[in-house]
Amino acid sequence: MVSTVTAAQPISGPRSPCRPxxxxxxxxxxxxxxxxxxxxxxxxxxxxxxxxxxxxxxxxxxxxxxxxxxxxxxxxxxxxxxxxxxxxxxxxxxxxxxxxxxxxxxxxxxxxxxxxxxxxxxxxxxxxxxxxxxxxxxxxxxxxxxxxxxxxxxxGPQRLLYPLRRTGSKGSGQFERISWEAALDEIHKRVDEVIGRWGPQAVLPLNYAGPHGLLAGDSMSLRFFHRLGASQLYRRALCGGVRSEAWAGTYGAVPGSPPDFAEGANTKIAEQADLHLQTLPGTDTPLAWAVATELERAGKLDKEFIAANVLGFDEFMARAREWPVSRAASVCGVPEDQIRTLAEWMAEADPLVVAPGNGLERGRHGGGAIRAIVALPALLGKLGRGNGIVLGASNSFPKTLAKLQRPDLAPAGTRTLNILDIGRHLAEDGLDPPLRAVFIYNHNPIVVHPDQNRMRRGLAREDVFTIGIDVAMTESLAHCDVVLPAATHFEYPDLYSSYGHHWLQRAEPVIAPLGESLPNTEIFRRLAARFGFDEPCFRASDAEL
Structure with missing residues (x-):
């Protein structure tokens, strides 16, 4: 939790020209x-x-x-x-x-x-x-x-500089240049037709983190979709939300030293670790259970702490005991002595800091693996007093996202779709109403989503009107009916927090937007104006945002 902002040098003092x-x-x-x-x-x-x-x-x-x-x-x-x-x-x-x-x-x-x-x-x-x-x-x-x-x-040659209209089949990459006025008119006409037949929830924003700026990521864009009444998108299931849910399911809420050890791929961190367990993919849960079993065998569990603070201990250990070190070593592809060493070091570490890192949540059982891993400090009674579990820094700076994105503009009862299901919802008409207009921005779903072929089939449908907004032509934008050119992060001001450290940065533009490209905020201001949204919140400047 950030309690204050401190300055190493006075704001009015000398400034370096290269210091944001x-x-x-x-x-x-x-x-x-x-x-x-x-x-x-x-x-x-x-x-x-x-x-x-x-x-x-x-x-x-x-x-x-x-x-x-x-x-x-x-x-x-x-x-x-x-x-x-x-x-x-x-x-x-x-x-x-x-x-x-x-x-x-x-x-x-x-x-x-x-x-x-x-x-x-x-x-x-x-x-x-x-x-x-x-x-x-x-x-x-x-x-x-x-x-x-x-x-x-x-x-580079892939940079988008002007609005485009598709002239060939979806995915062919055949487009013609059009004006911003023509692009906005076509988007309004086609989306209005979808809403007239299917209702506003047949429209979907399909986006993710993009440039990670607080403004370009989602500010004016979500104001637009909330006001439109479009289906809402739960994005966090694609990545960090799994880790947060795993933490919440174990400890109840998302939280605002040598020797070192690492497991997983052979990386620079692994090279510098005192112990590296290079496990086979998808075997993190058996490894955690084997460590729990070994800690119990060695008499290292803090029974007093467990009795006072841990719920479900008996059920957890019943599953863990099915995975003794010998069985886990065979399945995980690591030597037995490494698992025993890991358990010994965790028991001896003072303080003990566990950092699951990024990547576990991308597997089919990633959430369960994270839960098994972050439960180990509780078995040792090593919570607080300098011990800790490091998940990320996304919540280090408080954010007033409701003011920025205005969810109050959305009609009551608007449905929310899981981002992992969008490929299926596009390829198959299992929703009521079905998806018939999709805005892709800050995202390349054909490359990022699971089951690439299903997503490609969904975006190839001629009866789904698709709008793409990006800095470059991507595999996904090649399937769009209208493409709008976005400015790069070098071409507009924004604020950038981090999910890996406790620093917040502000960056100003270093060059002007190229061609007719625009920042995301301005693109959605223009869309809002074309759709007749005249509330003051849609005229807010980037500085006001």
Missing amino acids: RVFGAKSSPAPVSPAAPQSAAASCSPNSRSPCFSASNSNRLQPGATGTPGTNGVDLAGGSLARVKSPSGHLTARSLGMSLEERASVCTFDCPDTCSITVTIDDGRVAKVRGSHALPYTAGVICTKVARDMEAFVH
Whole structure:
């Protein structure tokens, strides 16, 4: 729980041009400084079509300095040397002897780190991305994917720049360019026809986390769908919700040291662990039960704590005793002595911290595995007093999502569908009313959902009108009737919390939106206006959101 925000340096003090706004919990002091301080004259509209950034947010690299090996001819401390084209062949400011600019931003990919980054801008283009020290937790580190591929992500041939209408069969990728007015008119006409025949619950938003920003993730978009009366979507079953439900089913509520040990795939963490149990997929529950059985055999269970605080102990251990170490070792594919060592270390650890991590919940019995694992500290009486169970940091910062998303606009009794069932609901008409209009945004369901072929069959139906909103043409958008171009996270302001640490970051745009792309918030403002939703909440600016 975040009780306060502390600043490592005064807000009015000197600011680094590459340091975004970062807010931290009381337990970890956080510098608070703006990513893009702008004067009123230099401020950018989210819909701006030309760069309008203030000099106070840039660290200009002047030409004439000596190049540094490994930096593509650019001395990051002082200037530009090489007169070259970018990897994409674009004539750059460097090739003309002009200056580059550095701007602060945040990596928004689906990763618990949410790294702070420094973006080098060359003539309005993203030329380079590297880690920054604005976020102390990541301390300048960035993954190879982000460091290498961000120019192509923003400026590559797959980038969507204009609204499109499908001209070929679904999935063919054949589209024609149309205007925003024509796109909005067609969406309104087709969705209105669906509502007229089937009712508003035949419409569905099919989205997930996307860029993870609080505004672009779901703000104006859910206001629109709530007001429309569309079916609502339970998204968390696809990932972290399983872990939360497993915790709640074991401990009752979601919660706001060496030696180290790890299990699962052979990763960097596993390489650094003192003990690595590389279990076979889907065998985490038998492993947890075997550890419980071994703890009981060794006399390590805290019987007094169990009697006072644990419900269902006898039932749990009855199942666990079916999995002695020898049987579990055979099924899990790990040596017996490793399971015994794991149990011994857990009993001796002071404090004991258990971190199930990400991934277990993606298996068929993932929730049960998490429950079995997080029950082990209770058997040892190691809860509190420095002991702990680490699930994630998503609840570190309180959020007023009801104010942001306005669920009060939805009609009473509106149904909620599980995101894992959408492929079946699209491929088969088992719902009443059936799904006949789908908005895909912040999501690529053909790639992400289980049973890819069923999802593909559902999206290929000609009688399901599908709207796609994304930064690039994806497998799912190739099946859409109308495609709307979304801005990347480099092109609008947003707030980014993390599910892996206790820091909140704010990022300002580092370039203007490309082509006719728009931020999600503006796209859904325009949709709301076209559908005649004239309530003040649909005119709220991003700053007001």
